Amino acid sequence: DAGVIQSPRHEVTEMGQEVTLRCKPISGHNSLFWYRQTMMRGLELLIYFNNNVPIDDSGMPEDRFSAKMPNASFSTLKIQPSEPRDSAVYFCASRRPGHFYGYTFGSGTRLTVV
Amino acid sequence: ELKVEQNPLFLSMQEGKNYTIYCNYSTTSDRLYWYRQDPGKSLESLFVLLSNGAVKQEGRLMASLDTKARLSTLHITAAVHDLSATYFCAVGNTGNQFYFGTGTSLTVIP
Numbered sequence: 001d002a003g004v005i006q007s008p009r010h011e012v013t014e015m016g017q018e019v020t021l022r023c024k025p026i027s028g029h030n031s032l033f034w035y036r037q038t039m040m041r042g043l044e045l046l047i048y049f050n051n052n053v054p055i056d057d058s059g060m061p062e063d064r065f066s067a068k069m070p071n072a073s074f075s076t077l078k079i080q081p082s083e084p085r086d087s088a089v090y091f092c093a094s095r096r097p098g099h100f101y102g103y104t105f106g107s108g109t110r111l112t113v114v
Numbered sequence: 115e116l117k118v119e120q121n122p123l124f125l126s127m128q129e130g131k132n133y134t135i136y137c138n139y140s141t142t143s144d145r146l147y148w149y150r151q152d153p154g155k156s157l158e159s160l161f162v163l164l165s166n167g168a169v170k171q172e173g174r175l176m177a178s179l180d181t182k183a184r185l186s187t188l189h190i191t192a193a194v195h196d197l198s199a200t201y202f203c204a205v206g207n208t209g210n211q212f213y214f215g216t217g218t219s220l221t222v223i224p
Contacts, residue, residue: 102159
């Protein structure tokens, strides 16, 4: 089991550029979550999917953010255009079916927008 | 919306001492999770607590759950430097979503 795989690990981009973060959940996990972590705001849930369907995107900050899950093994979080205030660590987590299972987190993507 | 509060936010303790981190939540839940995050790293699962009175122990860490009081505690016994990290509690609602506390940043001083 390779765990939840995120790429890239680090991303530095200029303001205004498009950024795409990628996540491969654990095989057999049917829920996927995107979180953002900053010192000021802590852990924030951006969006989550169940069986590839977006369930709650109320945490997506604004229209510049979008997320997709075209199949059970891949998800993307896109920011277009990026702004310096988007600088954060973005975590993807997945969860297997069943009421009591916890999340498994990926190693995160550290995004810096300059 | 389910609210989760942790305290303290920051904890500096000497090696060998005992301390407790508290996690309070606002509405009924039947599952609570503790995670550890080392600086610059991801969150790692520590404990899963699924019933009132549940107690789990791993080394110098012991977690408990009181669903009636809506309170979980993470007790640290005889702290060592390796326990320095940020600890998060998370509470599950009726769906798939977890609500995370603000985290407790623990520093163990020699």
